[in-house]
Amino acid sequence: MGARILEVADGTEANEVFARHGWTDGLPIVAPTPERVAAALDAALLEPERILGVEPVRGLAITAEKVAINAVMAGCRPADVAVVAAAVEAMCEPAYLLHGSAASTGGSAPLLVVNGPIRTELGLHATDNALGGGGPNVAIGRALRLVLLNLLGCEPGVLDHSTLGHPGKISFCLAEDEEDSPWLPLAQERGVPAGVSAVTVLACAPPRQVMNEWTADPEEICETFAAEIRANQCGYSIWPGNYVLVVPRQLRDLLAAAGWQKADIRHRVWERARVRRRDWEAWGKRALAGRGEPDQEFPALESPDDLLVVAAGGAAGGFAAVIPPWLGNRARAVTAGIGVCLACGPEEER
Amino acid sequence: MTIKVLDPTAEGPAAAARPAAPLATLQGATIGILDNGKIRVDRFCDFVEEILRAEYGVAGVVRRRKRNASAPAPADVMADLLACDGVISAVGD
Numbered sequence: 426m427g428a429r430i431l432e433v434a435d436g437t438e439a440n441e442v443f444a445r446h447g448w449t450d451g452l453p454i455v456a457p458t459p460e461r462v463a464a465a466l467d468a469a470l471l472e473p474e475r476i477l478g479v480e481p482v483r484g485l486a487i488t489a490e491k492v493a494i495n496a497v498m499a500g501c502r503p504a505d506v507a508v509v510a511a512a513v514e515a516m517c518e519p520a521y522l523l524h525g526s527a528a529s530t531g532g533s534a535p536l537l538v539v540n541g542p543i544r545t546e547l548g549l550h551a552t553d554n555a556l557g558g559g560g561p562n563v564a565i566g567r568a569l570r571l572v573l574l575n576l577l578g579c580e581p582g583v584l585d586h587s588t589l590g591h592p593g594k595i596s597f598c599l600a601e602d603e604e605d606s607p608w609l610p611l612a613q614e615r616g617v618p619a620g621v622s623a624v625t626v627l628a629c630a631p632p633r634q635v636m637n638e639w640t641a642d643p644e645e646i647c648e649t650f651a652a653e654i655r656a657n658q659c660g661y662s663i664w665p666g667n668y669v670l671v672v673p674r675q676l677r678d679l680l681a682a683a684g685w686q687k688a689d690i691r692h693r694v695w696e697r698a699r700v701r702r703r704d705w706e707a708w709g710k711r712a713l714a715g716r717g718e719p720d721q722e723f724p725a726l727e728s729p730d731d732l733l734v735v736a737a738g739g740a741a742g743g744f745a746a747v748i749p750p751w752l753g754n755r756a757r758a759v760t761a762g763i764g765v766c767l768a769c770g771p772e773e774e775r
Numbered sequence: 776m777t778i779k780v781l782d783p784t785a786e787g788p789a790a791a792a793r794p795a796a797p798l799a800t801l802q803g804a805t806i807g808i809l810d811n812g813k814i815r816v817d818r819f820c821d822f823v824e825e826i827l828r829a830e831y832g833v834a835g836v837v838r839r840r841k842r843n844a845s846a847p848a849p850a851d852v853m854a855d856l857l858a859c860d861g862v863i864s865a866v867g868d
Contacts, residue, residue, distance in 0.1 A: 429782035439780050448783050457781045482847045485785060494783045525845020530868055575783040755843055 427473065428490055430459070443498070447580060450570055450595065454498040461503075465493040468503035469510050470764065477510055478517020480577060482524035487513055487576050495571040500564035504547055507764050508598075508624055509568040512537050515626040515761035516569075522756035526628035527579045532587030533628040533751030534594040535569050536669065538735055540601050540612035541622030543763050549600035553739035556632055556671065556746060558596060566596030591631035599737055605674065606736035607681040614687060614734075615760045622763040625733065627667055628751040633657060637676070638743035643683040646676055647690055651697035653747045654725045658700045659708040664753025665727045670694070671746040673738025691729035698725035733758055798861050801831040807859035808836060809852070811844040816867030823863065844868075 433439045439456035443449050455461070466473055466489060473490035480487065489510060496509045516523050516535060526533045539549055539562075550560035573579040581587065587594070603610045612623035633656075637649040650670055670690070672680070680690060703719035705711070726732050731754075738744065750756060761767065798804055806827055810816045820838065827833045837859055839852045844866075848856070856862045 427786075429786060430779050431782060432777040432779055434777055436778070439778070442780075443783070446784075456778060457783060459779055459781060462781055486787070490781075491783065491785065494781045498783060522845055524847075525843075529845055571783065576785050578785075752845060755845065 428462075428494060448571075448575055449498070450567065450574065452567075455500055457494040457497040461497045462490065462493045464503045465497055465501065465506040466490065469493070469507040471506075471510060477513045480517060480523050481519050485577060487517065487572070491576055492568075492572055495575055496564075496568040499568035499571050501568050502561065502564075505561050505565050505568075508537070508539060508543065508547070508565050509572070511624045511761045511763040512565075512569055512626050513572060515624060515759040518759045518761075520757040521626060521759045522628065522752065523577070526751055526756055527573050527577055528584050528586055529751065530586050530588045531630070531751050532590040532594070533630060533756075534591060534597045535573075536593065536627050536629045536748060537566060537569070537598040538601060538611055538625045538669070538733070539598065539622070539763075540603065540610045540617070540625070541763065542620065543622035544600045544603070549598075551600040551602040551737045552605070555599060555602075555673070555737040555739070562598040562600060563596045566598035570594060570596065593629070593631055597629075599671070599735065601735050602674075602737050606677060608677075608687045608734070608736055611733055611735050612760060617760060617762065617767060621765060621767075623760050623767070624763055625758055625760040627669060627733070627748075627758040628756045629669065630657075630661060630749040630751055632671070632746040632748045634744055634746050636742070636744050641679045641682070643680050643685045643689070644693060646680060647693040648697060650690075650745060650747060651694050654694065654698040654749070655700050655704075657747065657749045658698075658723060658725055659704055659710070661749060662753060663700070663723050664750075664755070665724050665731065666750035666753035666756070667731050667733055667758040668698075668725060668750060669733045669735060669748035669758075671735045671737050671748065673736075673742065673744055674740040675743050676745055677736055687734040688729070690734055691726075691732045694732050695724070695726045695729040699723060700725075727754060801827065801833050801861075803832065803834045804860040805835040805837065805858075806833050807856040807862035808838050809848060809856060809862060809864045810838065810840040811864075811866055811868075812841040813844050813867050816865055819867055820865055823865070
């Protein structure tokens with residue numbers, strides 16, 4: 426392996442040295458010893474010098490070895506590193522807009538949604554407290570934060586100019602509850618074959634929780650989702666893009682009982698999640714409301730497919746969450762295979 | 776007894792990059808100004824251009840504007856700026 430080696434007395438000193446250099450997020454780290462990093466690379470079937478991606482703006486090559494070092498620091502087990510590596514590959518696709526999302530005052534976080542058999546192999550968390558952290562998800566999400574910090578220089582106030590940021594920046598890794606869902610998993614909806622593990626990554630704003638326990642009507646339930654998206658359009662950003670909708674069990678059961686699939690939800694929300702220019706006035710943005718035709722319509726989703734519906738969360742409670750995009754359709758959700766190249770021929774699989 | 780740990784930061788070509796040498800003089804130079812496209816950055820750049828011309832004697836100013844502040848400038852814009860002696864990349868917000 427090619428990374429520079431430092432010698433320290435023990436794990437405690439490693440923590441002190443790394444914190445002093447600004448190589449951590451403020452939490453303790455697991456010392457990235459050569460043995461631990463080698464085990465992580467072995468488990469992910471990655472050569473250390475393999476370039477997982479090149480950050481498109483500054484041309485920074487991100488190697489598997491450096492990603493594995495940061496994943497070990499974050500507390501990932503060797504088997505978790507394949508998810509982190511796939512997420513890095515996805516984030517380096519130009520459509521994700523890595524540099525802009527990491528530097529912007531908008532303060533986005535990379536949201537990871539994991540699908541496929543690797544969820545159960547790793548014991549990823551997908552039910553109660555799905556957005557609040559649990560299981561190996563936390564270390565996997567944190568690994569991305571450390572990758573951004575140490576490999577792209579995303580230190581707050583240096584490259585990361587998030588005005589506020591949000592708690593998802595600490596760690597934001599979700600797994601879909603495929604076993605308990607009647608719907609097609611997100612990755613399969615996005616073209617990944619069944620049985621293949623994949624991660625979908627989106628630069629996103631913080632989640633907005635909604636509740637509706639007063640109806641079994643699928644149109645009414647979707648109206649609650651759409652109304653929250655409209656509020657985000659007026660309060661945060663008008664631009665259409667990939668919205669994520671996380672639907673826990675209670676509302677999922679009601680929608681499924683009415684025969685609604687994800688495609689039906691996407692279509693209904695696409696129809697209803699749109700605002701008119703004049704709506705801005707009620708949000709204290711009279712200057713924008715008066716800038717054009719008052720009835721000019723702004724859809725939140727350019728097409729129904731722009732809504733990413735994810736089954737996750739605990740069984741009780743009529744809750745759901747809308748997770749808005751950071752910069753509308755200028756930064757898109759990207760899906761990458763885990764341990765497999767979706768765009769390659771069979772001979773190129775790693 | 777000590778333990779070995781690995782450096783988590785970027786090493787290699789990116790770390791070895793060096794800033795370009797500063798221009799010896801702005802007198803007679805052609806300066807590019809890349810505006811990131813945010814609100815009123817163009818006005819700020821107007822002032823910069825005025826000062827460059829009036830006080831530093833630049834021969835020409837090439838103004839270009841990005842449509843998306845968060846994305847790289849497109850190839851044609853970069854080609855225009857590469858022809859300049861120096862470039863100011865204006866990150867306004």
